[in-house]
Each structure stands twice: as C-alpha cells, then as structure tokens.
Amino acid sequence: MYLFTVLGNLLIIVAISSDSHLHTPMYFFLTNLSFVDICFTSTTVPKMLVNVQAQRKNISYIGCLIQVYFFIIFGGMDNFILTMMAYDRYVAICHPLYYMVIMNPRFCGILVLISWFIMFWVSLLHTLLMRQLTFCVGTEIPHFFCELAEILKLACSDTLINNIVLYVATALLGVLPLTGILFSYSKIVSSLMRISSAGGKYKAFSTCGSHLSVVSLFYGTSLGVYLSSALNHSSLQNSVASVMYILVTPMLNPFIYSLRNKDVKGALRRLLNLATSCLR
DSSP: OHHHHHHHHHHHHHHHHHOGGGOSHHHHHHHHHHHHHHHHHHTTHHHHHHHHHHTOOOOOHHHHHHHHHHHHHHHHHHHHHHHHHHHHHHHHHHSGGGHHHHTOHHHHHHHHHHHHHHHHHHHHHHHHHHHTOOBOTTOOOSSSSOOHHHHHHHBSSOOHHHHHHHHHHHIIIIIHHHHHHHHHHHHHHHHHHTOOOHHHHHHHHHTTHHHHHHHHHHHHHHHHHHHHHHHOOOHHHHHHHHHIIIIIHHHHHHHHHHHHOHHHHHHHHHHHHHHHHHHO
16 A cells, blocks of 8 residues: 555656646646655655564654654645645636636745745644653553654643644644635635536536545545544554555545546556657
8 A cells, every 4th residue: 555655646746747738736736745645654654564564563752753743744734735726726717817827836836835834843843842741661652653642642741832732733734724625615616606507517627526535535534533533542443544544545646636637647648658668
C-alpha cells in the first residue's frame, strides 16, 4: 500500500509536469496535493514498517518530536490544498470569464507559500510546547505513530497550555478550511441550478467530481478517527481507523483523479507511450 501511494502520486506529478496542457491552476494544486500526500504518508509508515519487521516498537524522544512536527505540517497542508482546489472550482464555475485573471500563477504560488509558512510556525509551536513537557520512564503510546493528542494524555506534567493551543489550532486550521470548502460548493450548486440544460450542468459539475471524492474521503476518514477515539477508547480500533486517512486516502487519490479525469488519463497515456518508445 505504501509503494502504491508513493508511485501513484509520483506518477501524477510526472504526468502533469510533462504535459503543457495541464499547466493550469487546478493541476498545479493537484501536483502539490500529490507531493504532500507522499510526505504525509512517509512521516509515519516507514517507521511503522521498520518496527513490524524488526519486532521492536520503540522510538526515540527526538524521533517522536520530529514525527509530530512533520505530521502536523503535512496534515495541515492537505487541509489547505483541498480548500484551494475548492476555491479554484468555485471561480471556474461561478466566475469563468475572470478565471485566468483571478487564478493567475502568481496568486496560486502565493497561496501555497502562505500555507507552508503558516503550517511551519504552527507545527513548530506545538513541538516547542511538547518539548517543555516531562514524561515518565517507560511511557507507552497506544498508537503506531506519535500522535500529538495521544502524547499529551501521557505527559506527567501539566498540559493545559498544550491542549488550548491544540484546540485553537484544530478549530482554525481544520474547521475553517472545511467551512471554506462547504461555502464554495454551496455557491457552485447555486450557480449550477441556474443553468438550464442538463448537459451543461453535468459538464460543469463533472470537473468537481474528483475533488469532491477526495474531500469526502479525507474528511470522512479523519473525522471518523476522532469521533471513534472520543466514543471508543480502544487503541486497536483507533489505530486501524487512523490507517484509513494516513495511508488509504493518499493511496486512492491518484486513482480517483486518473480514473475520473480525462485530461489526467490522456497525460498518463502519453507518458506511458513515451516511456515505451524510449525502451524500444
């Protein structure tokens, strides 16, 4: 599954980068999403695989801090990029005449850079606050990776400030992007309702199908994890649920975009033909 995730997302990146027809804002964001998905999965899964192979379930304190730091960065970037993609579809459908003016390359690049900047500092704040905590000897994390919420429960010192920062960051960086996505699609649906022909509605909404599938998969699995952890304290069930959004969702993203998108399928076909001709 990990290999499929890495290779599938790499294939999407190479296909889009090599095809000039796909050098548009939507595919620029898709390239970034694929890159973030590779990094997001690579933050936790390789260490898990090493532990399974070596039959050792330990991680160093510094290693745990590093894992928390990068997990927060790439998890937050997933949120931001999915929100940017929703805004891109909103502009394309609701304001098509101004699309290239609004979604120009400079603006898209600035959106991504600002997102990286925000997540860098938010993640650093969480890590520095966690660094101030003390832990008892022989602390066991009931998870297959260092998840911040689980670690805070195991600290031997006061975690009030850490929890406040965690809740505020979750509200701002989780709820606000999801609200933005829902608002964008409410405007899209409202705009589509004003289109008279069924063919026009289908053509306009078909460009959102892949993104909607990815958003539903990402938020559905991640919300499912935190709801299940709140209602059910079984560490095994929480770990299994976490695998869904850490590994399964990034693995399925390339398939969703390649199977539902004619442009991506065409780029992949041309890339495959080019690779075949080079081998000959």
